[in-house]
Amino acid sequence: xxxxxxxxxxxxxxxxxxxxxxxxxxxxxxxxxxxxxxxxxxxxxxxxxxxxxxxxxxxxxxxxxxxxxxxxxxxxxxxxxxxxxxxxxxxxxxxxxxxxxxxxxxxxxxxxxxxxxx
Amino acid sequence: xxxxxxxxxxxxxxxxxxxxxxxxxxxxxxxxxxxxxxxxxxxxxxxxxxxxxxxxxxxxxxxxxxxxxxxxxxxxxxxxxxxxxxxxxxxxxxxxxxxxxxxxxxxxxxxxx
Numbered sequence: 573x574x575x576x577x578x579x580x581x582x583x584x585x586x587x588x589x590x591x592x593x594x595x596x597x598x599x600x601x602x603x604x605x606x607x608x609x610x611x612x613x614x615x616x617x618x619x620x621x622x623x624x625x626x627x628x629x630x631x632x633x634x635x636x637x638x639x640x641x642x643x644x645x646x647x648x649x650x651x652x653x654x655x656x657x658x659x660x661x662x663x664x665x666x667x668x669x670x671x672x673x674x675x676x677x678x679x680x681x682x683x684x685x686x687x688x689x690x
Numbered sequence: 691x692x693x694x695x696x697x698x699x700x701x702x703x704x705x706x707x708x709x710x711x712x713x714x715x716x717x718x719x720x721x722x723x724x725x726x727x728x729x730x731x732x733x734x735x736x737x738x739x740x741x742x743x744x745x746x747x748x749x750x751x752x753x754x755x756x757x758x759x760x761x762x763x764x765x766x767x768x769x770x771x772x773x774x775x776x777x778x779x780x781x782x783x784x785x786x787x788x789x790x791x792x793x794x795x796x797x798x799x800x801x802x803x
Contacts, residue, residue: 681733
């Protein structure tokens, strides 16, 4: 149980294009989804938190107009990197927390999307 | 702000030996501490977690201990196997909010056959 699917797993595109990454909870409904960025040999850095039907909360230093997040349903969140440039190249990972009345539920992670901007 | 320190950054053990990874946290309000294993090119996988109302939790070869007074928590892997080789991250919930985690910097564990 608690499977999170992320698509695509790898994207290579030209500078200036926009890239959309999907995150789906396959066997549970997610109250909250998170988007992280991870550079090589580094830890996960939280970019934003999204709740279904409301605007995402971005961490300090993350441009909301650059990284558009949509959480349209309890099983799907998308991250769109707009006008991507080489410095946006990174490993993007989503996670989801199951809808539950119990506090402190674990985050379940997708397998990440490696984004390479040429 | 909240901070999680993790040590060591790299750890090499012989197959069959034990491995211990230690973390400290700064927010005394933190009450949930998960551990994740990340293999190359994949997302983190939850391997064990502990809540502040217990001091120790065990799942087969993996155990986690928590000392709330000292704000320390540790991961113990016994009888290590080559497939345990990966990067391990500790994390702590912060800000009193449900779910927001801050991660340690990770420990690269290598188990030599």
